[in-house]
Amino acid sequence: MSSDIQNIAKNLHPLERKVVPYLATGMSLAELAQKSKLSIVEAMRALQWLSNRKALSITDEKKELIELGKNGTDYQKKGLPERRFLSALSSTPLGISQISKKAGLDSAEVNICIGLLKRKAAIDISKEKEMMISLTDAGKGLVSKETLEEKFLKKKFPLDPSSLAEEEKFAFSELKKRKGIVALNVSSQKIITLTDLGKKLKTVKVSGKVEDKLTSSMLKTGKWKGKTFREYDVSINVPAISGGKRHFVSQAVDYIRKIWLEMGFEEMSGNMVQTSFWDLDSLFVPQDHPAREEQDTFYIKDPASGTLPPIAKKIKDVHENGGDTGSSGWGGKWSPDVAKENLLRTHTTVLSAQTIARLRDSQIPSKFFSVGKVFRNESLDPKHLFEFYQVEGIVVDPDANFTHLKGYLREFFTKMGYPDVRIRPGHFGYTEPSAEIEVLHPVTKKWIELGGCGVFRAEVTKPLMGKEVPVLAWGLGLGRIISEYWNISDIRELYKNDLKQLREMKAWMK
Amino acid sequence: MPTVTLNRAEFEKLVGKSIPDAQLRDRISYLGTDLDELTKSEIKVEIFPNRPDMLSEQGFARAFSSFIGVKTGLREYAVKKSNHKVIVESSVKAVRPYTACALVKGLRFDDEKIKEIIQIQEKLHITYGRNRKKVAIGVYPFEKIQTPIRFKALAPKDIRFRPLESSKEMSGLQVLSSHPTGKDYGHLLEGKPKFPLFVDANDQILSMPPIINSHEVGKIGLDTRDVFIECSGFDYSVLSTCLNMIVTALADMGGEIYSMEIEMYGKKMVSPDLSATPLAFDLGYLSKRLGIELSEAQVKELLGKMGHGYSKGKALVPSYRADVLHPIDLAEDIAIAYGYENIPEVIPKVSTIGAEKPFTIFCRKVSDILAGVGLLECKTYHITNKDYQTTLMNCSVPLISLSNALNKEFSVLSAWNIPLLLEVLRSNKHHEYPQHIYSLGSIFKKGQSDTGVVEQERLACLLCSEQADYTRSKQILDYLFRMIGVEYSIIAAEHPSFIAGRIGRVVVKGKKVAYIGEISPQVLSNWELDVPVSGFELNLSELFDVI
Incomplete structure (x- = not known):
């Protein structure tokens, strides 16, 4: 048995070798790719080969995740538009164009802010040459207070929706109404389950070097002499190719x-x-x-x-x-x-x-x-x-x-x-x-x-x-x-x- | 193909014996008919167009009964003289010149029988009658008619009668424009100055052939015993044969056939004429064609199984058979009676040498070479549309159109084949790239030939991928020419479907045989393609002629 494992270990593909040390039951493909510093495709190939060797099994798990949208990522860095809007307002009333320039908001965002802040009675609007905005007392209170939405946005995404506290659920439902900030997405993840063989494989120290590929330089220099080549799983599936041909008719x-x-x-x-x-x-x-x-x-x-x-x-x-x-x-x-x-x-x-x-x-x-x-x-x-x-x-x-x-x-x-x-x-x-x-x-x-x-x-x-x-x-x-x-x-x-x-x-x- | 549905009990009575399912199935298919359905009470049979005489229950049963040997030989039908007359007036000569008529008396009708007669009439109309153009048939209750009957023509406005199943009288033109049957068959009379009519001695209109009977005197009912039948059209012998199919069926139903005298353009004839047509044949000829030695006695017996008589080297062909034109038709009947299944199989020792056309071989080699460089062959239709051939291609090409296309999408013949392949690319946008394809197919243009159309075989080849460009297309063209061992040159050219400056003509021995280039972005966007395409179209016919 142990010699079998030695044998398997010896013949692992370089990609497999890279992932083996990190393998753990319950780990996702994405996690593994990150840890082993491989691309998703490479990590997946390694997993498939390991699965063919019966060292692990791969299951598809559907998972709901809260993910940041394009605006969400943006606001995470710059702050929510209403925060920027409030900060731009000082004690004196300001015209809309000035606010928008100071806060770096486009007109759609400005409109959203006005609606939002009006509802919270945080601003007053008066009309002169253009709309003038001033802070109310409630608004002044808000300037220094972090909102639930802001707190929520500071979290690390993607988020598991089942892990949310009541306040966070409220913040999520508010932000979800707005365009491109957060969304509830269903993603499928590949989850690894190690078999006994897989667990043992992790502990094996690979002894002796095997060559992965025969190269023309080895042939020219004769360096191939005395080398062992990694054994392949010859029954392995390979990507399909197709050729040119005449129409079946x-x-x-x-x-x-x-x-x-x-x-x-x-x-x-x-x-x-x-x-x-x-x-x-x-x-x-x-x-x-x-x-x-x-x-x-x-x-x-x-x-x-x-x-x-x-x-x-x-x-x-x-x-x-x-x-x-x-x-x-x-x-x-x-x-x-x-x-x-x-x-x-x-x-x-x-x-x-x-x-x-x-x-x-x-x-x-x-x-x-x-x-x-x-x-x-x-x-x-x-x-x-x-x-x-x-x-x-x-x-x-x-x-x-x-x-x-x-x-x-x-x-x-x-x-x-x-x-x-x-x-x-x-x-x-x-x-x-x-x-x-x-x-x-x-x-x-x-x-x-x-x-x-x-x-x-x-x-x-x-x-x-x-x-x-x-x-x-x-x-x-x-x-x-x-x-x-x-x-x-x-x-x-x-x-x-x-x-x-x-x-x-x-x-x-x- | 038309079918006839038989009441099985009635059929077996007509045949003269009851027949088990297996035998029915087998015999029906070896008689030269197709069994569609067989149940305990019904038999549905498909009749080939050469045997309209089998389109009635009676006609089919008659043929079947002879075929299985129950009642063989020529059937004799008695025709009694009636002294009733039909007069064909010269006014009808220009519109529908001839009629063949008969009386059948002593019929007993029930709803079933009336339906049957209408069925026979309709099936003959559609098939042998070529949708009433060649033959139109009318059946009338004779009790309501006074002879002599006249077949004449009147101006449509002078015609007034109540057509079948209509509530009011109409003029000739009204029948065409508002009666359902008039709408279906009106084109047969449209524009004629006079319409044909059958009228009786009291000037009652019986019918306006080939459209419709009168409601009053042109409808048979349960109390009808005697019927007047006429077939009208353009060829008396055709009309006479059709009439014979109907009267023999009615006689088999229990009627008695009476003849009428027809006065037609100064000639007097007696109709119907049910005498058999003698057809002389050479026994040796039939044996040689069939490959089976036949004795005279055998031929007589076999002809009898197909309902023919025989007398001294001549077959007596029944008067209702429309398909016996030549002694070889007797050979087929003899073969059917002999049983196609009993005809031996002989593989003759005739030495001939198989050979393909050199051009076919050339085209296959070209195809193999392209498949060898990884291209997929596509098979396209030769019929396409003007939009594809010209508008989407940003160019104009003379096109040959169909005069009766089913729809616009398939309405012209291909004048060049690159558009056909662009259509393939457009419908494959969801599939993996690169898409490298080719096709071989004919193109059509006006030119010197017996039709005025010339056809040439073209190879179209398109590469569609991010890397598709002039170089890659030329590499393929160059490989093809090297493989077939032909030298070529390319000269710069202009063509609105290609990018300017990236289009060339391929010249072989001074003949321009191909276009090669990169398809213009405007054309690609017309085809909704967002991947570059380059390619060529090579005239294989011309190339083959010069090498």
């Missing part, structure tokens, strides 16, 4: 991109501002479809519309009568003006449409993916954003079919950490067959909807590619996956940029 985006690349998909990218033509018409979305309405889609004010590519003629036919696709089309008239309207893309499928329209025969079969922002005219709330990431992939392959779509989904979602995938009939205007994608949540064991998929309609592929090549497509939002990984319940946090949160957020470890 970017980390998740990188992860998804990696999955697509591993599966042999090539990246597609493109603009966020698009014509309705590419975003909707080329995908066989009828021109009276609700998705085009202003409450769903953001439109651009200026330039309000763009230009149509030559392929627009084919798209017009497909919409009106199916063109050469074998479809009946939507009927009615297709308006180029509606198609020219500029909007913020509503889905990344616009990139898929542009990609297959550019594709040459020699590039088939091929696979493409995109991860990009899309926009919906929605108010921000915990479940909705007007701007969010969509992830999408297409497979362009003359031999592709619906069974392949299921196969690709299995492969993709297994890599995403959801090996159980199923599809149910769904509806998307530009795919047929269409399906909703559900995955079995690995923890809750519930099926959750994660995305949509399908095979592009002939009305989409034939006009864009010149022939009907099956294009398998599937996509999903990132919000759900990100929220789940970081336990985020309010989706707005994804773009809140709270720096504390960004600093502390754990890394995407998939």
Whole structure:
């Protein structure tokens, strides 16, 4: 036991060594800091380490204390304003400005003094060019008499309110009414309680010198030889640091991109501002479809519309009568003006449409993916954003079919950490067959909807590619996956940029 | 998405058998509908927009009963001839040219049934009818009507009738301005010189589509047995399909369908036309698209489970289906009948090579370099506001605005990204300093493209601390350029957002690619920031193009 204590004593940090001799049960941190001539922070660190060694415990004690305010400190030195006021008055009446100058009081203080002294009938006021003040007999008595307030102010602050005598309580309550003299504050203090170990530690004489730090001069001179270094408490808590890093959403985006690349998909990218033509018409979305309405889609004010590519003629036919696709089309008239309207893309499928329209025969079969922002005219709330990431992939392959779509989904979602995938009939205007994608949540064991998929309609592929090549497509939002990984319940946090949160957020470890 | 709420007992009667919960849940979700709620007495189902024919209890039960194999194949509905006529006058051609009509007789109404009919009508109005623009539906007690019925248009001031649930007669314009339904749908008629009307042989106004029926002859009651139904709009085939959805539902309720003769612009037609549409398909095509070998017998059976008939290489598509445009739509129906769950999973051996865009790689490298010097990446929206972009920045920049922003706070596209980061700093004043941040995001400006808008990727980087100054920002910029191996120079510049004399333009191969400097105290105070900020904004797209 005693050798243990010796050992502990030997390895005390210099700060601990400084405080140990002064430690006593019931002592406050402030007191200790004062006695050991350390700063509060240093003394606290020493106490924490000693507490880790079980030499003492630290408790928080809330204590009411009467403390001096700014004026209080001032008056303690110079005397209360009314005292200075009285002293300035001699036997002859004096004007207010003279008093204020003689006593060194500002006008607010002078007013307080007049009020106070009037109440005590210590002064008379007469009005000439300005207010003239003279002492009454009662006032003359006061000149040589110390008031209760003055007595009170001479005490040593902070004061324990429970220690006050009746007269002092009265003085305190009077002074409390005045601005910035005294106040009753609740302060919390750290109080030390020594353990047996702590008590023993105080009595131990440290023998043998230990080095605190290895320095480069020791290394250069070789003085380190034969030295012992103070042993550390290696389990000790250290102040947290944080580093620069990519935003957590970017980390998740990188992860998804990696999955697509591993599966042999090539990246597609493109603009966020698009014509309705590419975003909707080329995908066989009828021109009276609700998705085009202003409450769903953001439109651009200026330039309000763009230009149509030559392929627009084919798209017009497909919409009106199916063109050469074998479809009946939507009927009615297709308006180029509606198609020219500029909007913020509503889905990344616009990139898929542009990609297959550019594709040459020699590039088939091929696979493409995109991860990009899309926009919906929605108010921000915990479940909705007007701007969010969509992830999408297409497979362009003359031999592709619906069974392949299921196969690709299995492969993709297994890599995403959801090996159980199923599809149910769904509806998307530009795919047929269409399906909703559900995955079995690995923890809750519930099926959750994660995305949509399908095979592009002939009305989409034939006009864009010149022939009907099956294009398998599937996509999903990132919000759900990100929220789940970081336990985020309010989706707005994804773009809140709270720096504390960004600093502390754990890394995407998939 | 619209839902249909079914009385479970009624539904099971329509389907033809009672179905345990588990089977209901499973089958409803594999039919291409979503189960919302299931109790002992009610079933609530979400219907996808491609199947408006399922928006009635009857329509849904019909589809479901076929799907589970109780009553498969094409349903035949008898249509009797009525000798009643509807005449479409040329006056209506310019405002709402077409109508498809029918009579259904022998219905028995109770409050429940009346509510149901109104529900079907409303759901079709909202979905297939595109809020009455494309199709408006009217249902009337036939007992109160004398045929022939005429569909015509009159000047609004010449129209007087008592609209549904109103206490007094109104003119056409009064209906739009003071009747609740008129206020909701008035925009569909506003400004037209004439408003469409259905009137009977006694010149009684039945309704003013697409707004409202008459209170006297346009309201079905408990004693109504026979109803007149019309759908009005702009495309006869759309109207006809919609009418068929309603009359088949009413027939399933126990009514008998009677046809009417419609005289329309010199043509005579018989409505409703409930004959199935034959759609030819190639068995090989369907098998190839689905990836499952299908025999003719199998296809016939599977089509039957989706309510289609089959005859000699052709599917007979029911007259109430609005979503079958192309043989591929049959493929989907066949896949649903086959069961999506039974479709095998095949991973094809198609070799392709994955590749990222070089620019994406470049941007990620830049981001990694900045994170490496201790900066935090922020993610900001591309939509912001004019105040942030210009007023608070003490400068003016051409901005691209949204025409239908939800609010002023998010109403323009970002033209530069330093303001987005200042906003981040402003909302983080209570957190620990230094705050060294960066972001990558697009900026938008007018230029040469198919939309007239050009987008470029920008890196914005701000240092915010007592020590933040030009030197520290330039150190980071310099490190970045050294790491990506690009030589640059900086020339003095002017910019009202920065402190004069402490602002420069970064030049790479003669191209100005960035601003760098100390943010002016006026701008900082506009943003209510009391810690110095320096930084730069670098055009990554242009930089990538020149290196």
